[in-house]
Each structure stands twice: as C-alpha cells, then as structure tokens.
Amino acid sequence: MKADTRSGTGDPMDGFDTTIHAPNRLRICALLDTAGEAEFAVVQEQLDVSASVLSKHVTVLMEAGYVEQRKAVRNTRQRVWLRLTPGGRQAYQAHLAALRAIVGP
Amino acid sequence: METDEAIRPTPQQARATLAELERVQASTAALSATPWPRWFATVLTLYIAAIPPVYGGMTASTQWLLPKSAWSTVLVLATAGYLALFAFAAATWRKKTGVALRLDVLPKRATLPLAIGLPALLIGAVVAFRSTGQPAWLFAASGIGAAVSIAFHRAFVRLHRKTA
Numbered sequence: 099m100k101a102d103t104r105s106g107t108g109d110p111m112d113g114f115d116t117t118i119h120a121p122n123r124l125r126i127c128a129l130l131d132t133a134g135e136a137e138f139a140v141v142q143e144q145l146d147v148s149a150s151v152l153s154k155h156v157t158v159l160m161e162a163g164y165v166e167q168r169k170a171v172r173n174t175r176q177r178v179w180l181r182l183t184p185g186g187r188q189a190y191q192a193h194l195a196a197l198r199a200i201v202g203p
Numbered sequence: 204m205e206t207d208e209a210i211r212p213t214p215q216q217a218r219a220t221l222a223e224l225e226r227v228q229a230s231t232a233a234l235s236a237t238p239w240p241r242w243f244a245t246v247l248t249l250y251i252a253a254i255p256p257v258y259g260g261m262t263a264s265t266q267w268l269l270p271k272s273a274w275s276t277v278l279v280l281a282t283a284g285y286l287a288l289f290a291f292a293a294a295t296w297r298k299k300t301g302v303a304l305r306l307d308v309l310p311k312r313a314t315l316p317l318a319i320g321l322p323a324l325l326i327g328a329v330v331a332f333r334s335t336g337q338p339a340w341l342f343a344a345s346g347i348g349a350a351v352s353i354a355f356h357r358a359f360v361r362l363h364r365k366t367a
Binding site: 136194 | 210211212213214217218220223224227228230231232234235298300301302303
C-alpha cells in the first residue's frame with residue numbers, strides 16, 4: 099500500500115507508532131499480518147527469540163490492544179495462538195506507510 | 204498512537220527495516236503455502252472428478268445408470284465424507300504448520316479463474332449432458348477437473364519450495 103494513498107486525510111507520518119516500531123514487535127506484527135494467526139512457538143522460531151523475550155513483547159502489544167491471544171489444547175499441552183486485532187492491523191499498516199514515507203519515492 | 208520525532212528512523216534505517224519485514228513476510232508466507240498432504244489432495248481430486256457424473260445422474264431427464272435417488276444418496280455421502288476429511292485435514296495442517304489456514308496464498312490471477320471456471324465447467328458439463336444425452340461431457344469435465352486439482356496441488360508444492 100502506498101504511504102501517501104493509505105488515507106485520504108493526514109500525513110502518513112501520523113501513523114508512525116513507537117509501540118510497534120521496536121524491532122521485535124515490528125517483526126511480530128509483520129508475521130501475524132501475513133499469517134493471520136500463529137502459534138506462540140512458531141512466532142518464537144521464526145523470529146529466533148527466546149520465549150521470555152517474545153512474551154515480553156507480546157504483552158506490550160496486547161496492552162496496546164494490538165494483539166490478542168487464544169489458548170488451545172494440543173496433545174494435552176496448552177498452546178497459545180496470537181493474532182493482530184483489527185486495531186493492531188490498522189496501526190501496523192499505518193506504521194508501514196510511515197516507514198515508506200520516510201524512505202521516500 | 205504515539206509519535207516521537209526523536210526515535211524516527213533515517214531513510215536508510217527505514218529501508219533496512221522494510222527489507223527485514225519483507226524477509227519475515229516471505230518466511231511466514233512459506234509456512235502459509237504449505238501444501239495439503241498428498242492423501243487429502245487425492246481426496247479433493249476424486250471429489251471434484253465425481254461431481255459431474257453424480258450431479259449428471261441426479262439431474263438426468265431419464266434414469267442414467269442408477270435411480271436418481273441413488274445418485275442423490277451418493278452425492279450426500281460423498282459431500283459429507285469430503286467435508287469430514289476436509290475438517291480433519293485442516294486441523295492437522297494447522298497443528299503441523301502453527302499458522303492459520305489461508306485460502307488466499309496463491310496469486311489471484313490463478314485462483315480467480317479457478318473459482319469461476321471450475322464450477323462453470325462442472326455445471327456446464329451437466330447442462331450439456333442433459334441437452335445431448337452424451338455422457339462424454341460428464342467424463343470430460345471429470346478429467347479436466349481432476350487435472351486442474353492436481354495442477355493446483357503441484358503449484359502449492361512449487362510455491363512452498365520457492366518461498367521456503
């Protein structure tokens with residue numbers, strides 16, 4: 099999506115989001131935006147981070163209302179599935195638009 | 204939504220960040236493009252191949268090979284069996300990949316003609332059979348439908364290998 103056409107009003111830079119911009123949080127958002135929903139262990143493996151680091155970033159994103167989790171049992175063990183909320187998806191797309199605006203044409 | 208001029212990246216940093224996001228997206232897309240297991244691709248192919256003759260038998264103006272009620276029973280059983288196996292395959296696929304099942308992974312230029320063309324082919328063959336009484340229409344549609352199903356499975360396999 100082109101930055102300056104994402105919204106008919108306002109500066110694309112308005113979408114720059116410091117909560118999302120932290121590298122691991124941005125990668126989490128990118129993964130969840132592409133996958134739709136992903137298991138915690140898969141996110142951890144794809145991003146090559148420890149469970150505690152991922153958990154910390156997911157907590158921040160959940161507190162911002164950008165990510166939600168769903169718990170499901172698999173092979174008698176509880177698994178956590180993560181996905182972007184509609185607000186989270188919108189914020190991520192707005193942040194992408196801001197990054198593209200920074201890069202320029 | 205927070206904004207902070209102090210932490211805004213430079214154009215070079217923003218470009219590097221976007222490149223890293225593309226890498227994450229490509230890697231995730233490879234997971235989403237994981238093909239169905241071969242057994243389910245076979246089930247899907249058989250189901251598609253079965254539709255024209257079964258539907259043709261159901262809607263034939265005169266009885267064709269089996270009573271119409273028998274064709275209807277075959278269709279109901281085949282559909283119920285297919286849906287049950289689809290639910291099982293989808294659940295297994297999700298457990299294996301750890302990501303949501305998405306049906307929009309293949310490019311639209313491939314899936315859109317399929318979404319329109321395959322039903323048109325299957326139903327069109329039944330209409331042609333009713334008009335002409337020639338079962339060759341049904342078997343031809345069966346064969347083409349099966350070939351399309353196999354081709355799409357292979358496309359998924361290639362896409363998965365390419366993006367993995």
